[in-house]
Amino acid sequence: MRNIMIILILWCAVAQGQCPVWTPVRAEREMTILAKQLSDWDRAYYQQGISKVEDDRYDALEKKYQAWQRCFRPQSGMRQPEWSTSGKELHPVAHVGVKKVADKQALARWMAGKTSLWVQPKVDGVAITLHYRQGKLLRAISRGDGLRGEDWTEKVRHIPAIPQQIPLNSGSVVLQGELFLMMNDHQQAVAGGVNARAVVAGTMRRREATEMLQRLGIFVWAWPGGPEQMTQRLAQLKNAGFSLTTDWSRQVASADEVADWRERWFHQPLPFVTDGVVIHSPTSAGVYWQPGDNAWSVAWKYSPPTVSTEVRSIDFPTGRTGKISAVLNLVPVQLDDKRVSRVSLGSLRRWQAADIVPGDQVSISLAGQGIPRMDEVVWRVADRQLPLIPDATEFNTLSCLTYTAACREQFLSRLVWLSSKAVLSMSGISRARWQQLMQSGQLSHLFSWLSLTREQIGGIKGMTEVRAEQLYHQFSLSQQQPFKRWVKATGVPVPESALNAMTDDNWQTLLARDKAAWQKLPGIGQKLAGQIIAFLHHPQVQALIAWSEHYQENKLNDRHAGN
Structure with a gap:
């Protein structure tokens, strides 16, 4: 009984982690x-032929709604798209739709144990039924709700790509396929869905026949009651005038x-747009x-250039110069x-x-060098509860040179910066390692790590002997870095070009510079010269420099004493 209770508690904890912490009133709202928004999009698409939202965005929001149903209405059935109710023509064979797999591993699981598998491009268009009797086109019906659809027969008679008569005279022949916009050498990787x-x-929804019908093609992807062997089916379809299906079908035996x-x-030039x-x-x-109800086919769609996802929380980290940024946790x-x-x-x-x-739901894409970026807000929750925002006036280029609880973020950013390759080049010291040192309570100011002994580092909770030795070694090596690197580590706002041209090799000569002397260096004007002098003469910076000089003097005395 106890084990069952533990499992239930764990299950509840997982469920709560996935469900918003909302009151019933807010959840209902x-x-x-x-x-309502999903229904509006359904009516526009299925009744007016207008796509007001991208597929991936609609799918993400529908999944969000269904997740909310599982959280707040677990007894209700999952929401389904609101198919067109205007269709009056009964399909001779229902449209079953196709389920999606997320990746190659999921596809491999679906393929396991199956034989006679074929792959085709997932042509991006509008589904249709073509019903032939004694070789003549009898009816063309839109997908509708899968059972009934609109009568598109008259419009289809104006589409040259759809044969009005086929050499398949064996009674009734039902074909299901995709009406698509014919393209010339369309490359999905380059042009996208266009x-x-x-x-x-839109063309099929218009009352009158337009010239655009001349530009439509047909890709047959199902022949209920056709030959069992795919090779025979493809041959007969080609003979009937549906050669695209033959040209773009390949037998496969593995997910690879x-x-x-x-x-x-x-990447290949194609005569149609595809989405997988x-x-x-x-x-x-x-x-x-x-x-x-389709167990015999699945779709593996292309990864969209953007995906939408939910914002879980928002962090406001403070950078080394005191600037506060916003980071979305998704x-x-x-x-x-x-x-x-x-x-x-x-x-x-x-x-x-x-x-x-x-x-909120946001769309994400990859910018240059594969860095994720937020493109736009896809959906905003009705209840706008703002997170706690830090006071930007508390932080600047001179704040957090010493460690306090309020300074945790900026102080950590300063440490990560000074250990980077471009500054003191301390190899193997990550952000997490600095956090470990900070949590030990042994860091009081920006350079206090210099005075840590091997024993002090090794005594930090969770610090292995190897890591302690690595840290101590890197701290020791940092003292061999040129003086200019220590100027950067302190945070003095001197441009790189000025640092390279600077001949100063100690704090005293640097502090002795006046505005005119600073302005002689490249990239420094009157305003920046004033900012540099103000920085160097700030009490916290002065204290840091004094500690550094005293530390170096003691180290030098220790060496002399050792000799």
Whole structure:
């Protein structure tokens, strides 16, 4: 009984970590607003043929809503898209749709034990049923809700790519496929989706036949009741005038092969827009097909250039110069080959302008060198609870040269900066290692680590003997760095060009410089010269310099005494 209780407690803890901490009133309000937005998008897409939102954005928000359902309405059925209710034509065979796999590993699990597998590009267009009887086109029906759709027969008669008669005279032939916008050498990796699906949907929704119908093609991806062997099916489809299906179908035996075709088609010039690949196995009889019930095919979509995810919380770290930035902590998402859980917004002002609070949905993409960036807010929660914002007036270039609880972030940033390769070049000393030293209570000011002994470092909780020796060695080596590096480590706002030209090799000559002397160095004008002098003569900096000089003097005396 005790074990069961422990499991229940752990399960509840996990569930609470995934669910917003909302009152029932707030949960109902948030869900009502999001449900209305999803319904508006459904009506625009399924009834008017207008795509008002990108697929990945819609999918993310629908998943968010369903997650809220599991949290706050666990007894209710999961929300489903609101299909068009205007369709009156019954499909001879239902459209089942296709489920998605997240990655190659998930695909490999789905493929396990299956045979006669084929991969095709996932053509980005609008689904349609073509019903032939005795070889003649009888009806063309939009997907609708999968069971019933709109009668598109008259418009389809104006699409040259769809044959009005086929050499398949064996009674009734039902084909399901994708109406798409024909392209010339379209490269998905370069051009993306180019809004092709919306163009097709809009064309088919118009009452009158337009010239755009001439630019539509058809890719047949299902033939309920067709030949069991895919090779025979493809041959007969080609003979019937649906050669694209034959041209773009490949037999595969492993997830690696699928991945190869997926990558190749992503970069290869194609006659249509795609958003991934579809993998097919032998199907069941069409009479049993039902919307959403498809066990014989899956889609593996391309990673979108942007993904949307939820903001869990917001941090406001303070940099070494006292500038406060905003960092969004996210529900982790995969973007290309990176797993992204945090993204920096930069300045506090940008965060305030973006108006982001925990619970909001944001879109993320990769900037240059694969750095995640926030592009825009996709969805804002109704209850705008602002996080606690630090007082920006408390921090500046002269603050936090000594360690206090309020100075933790800026002091840590200063330490990480001074140990970097461009400053004192202390190899192997990470941010986490500085945090460990700070938590030990042995750091009081920016250079206090210099006076730590081997024994003091080794006595820090969690510090191994090897790490302690490494730290002590790096601290000792830092004292061999040129004086200019120590000027940088202190934070004196001298440009790199001026440092390189500077001949000073001790604090006394540096402190003796007046404005005119500073302005003789490259990159320093009258204003910056004044800022440098003010920095160097600030009491905390003076105290730091005095400690450093006293420390160096003691070290020198110790050496002489040893000799």
